[in-house]
Amino acid sequence: MTRRITLNPRVLWYLGVRYSGEFHPRPQGGWQNFRDDMYDSDVPWELVIDNNSGTYGPDPMMLPALKACMEYNFPGFNIIALDYNDSALKESVDACRAYALNIRGVHKEDLQPHTHNGEITLQQEATHASGDTLPPP
C-alpha cells in the first residue's frame, strides 16, 4: 500500500525530490517511424525519460536507477533514460513535437505554457490565496 507519511516541510526542503525531468512516449525508435494509418498496437512503445530539470539538476549517475524504477513500474514499455544534453534526446523530442504539429494538428503555441487575454492564471490565483497568509512586514 502507499506509504502515507508526513514529512516535516524543512526535511522536504532539504531532501528535494527523488528525481525530476521530462519524458515522452514514442513508437519504437522514435516518432519519425510512425504513421497515422498504423494502430497504436502495431508497434512496441518506449518511454524516453530524462533529467531535464534546472531546479533540481538531477545527478546523471542516477539515470540507471531511474530506468530500473520505470521498468519495474511500466513493464510494457522499453525505457530509455537519457541525460538532458544527450543529442539523442533532442532528436527524439524534436521528432515528437514535429509529429504533434504536422500530423496531429497541435498548435505551436500550445507546446509552451501560455494564456489568452483576460484569463486568470493559476499563479495569479495562488498569489492571491497565499497573500492572505503573508506575515506582517
Next chain:
Amino acid sequence: MFDGPIRFSRHFSPTVGRLTNINGALLYSTWKMYIKGVKLFFGDEFQPWNRKYKAAQAIFQGSFAIRASIQAGHRMLYARSTTNGFGIINNKEDMFDILRGGKEELGFRSTFQKRIKPAVYTYIISAEDDSFRFSETGAAFFVDFASKHALHANCCESK
C-alpha cells in the same frame, strides 16, 4: 518483475477556462501515480534543489511570497475536486489510455484523443510520498511560475 497495480489520481487544471466554462477551452490534466520500489532503486539518494541555478535560488532562498505562491499553486493543482478521476494501472493498455489523455475527456479540442499523444511531460518523483507526478510540459497552468518542477514537488517550506 511487476509489483502489482499502480493507483493513480487525475486532476484537471483549475485555471484557464474555469471548469464552469470548459467548452472550447484547452484543459490540462495533472497525474499522480503511486509507483513502487522507489526506495529499492534510489536507495538513500535524493536530489536537493540546485544551488547553482538562478531560478532555484530565487525560490528557495528568495522571498517568502514566492514560496507561498508555489505552495498555494500546488494545493490548487492537486486539490480534491469532484472532477478528479481515480484509477488503477494493471497493464500497458491502462497506461496507453493515460497517454491518450485519459479515458474520460473534459473539453479537449484534440480530435486525436484515441491515439497515444506525441506529447512531452514534466515530471517529478516525490520525496514526500514516492509518487510520480506529471503533466504536459505545455500546460497553461505553468505560466508565470519560476519552476514547473517545484510546483509539482510542493518542495518548499513557507515559514
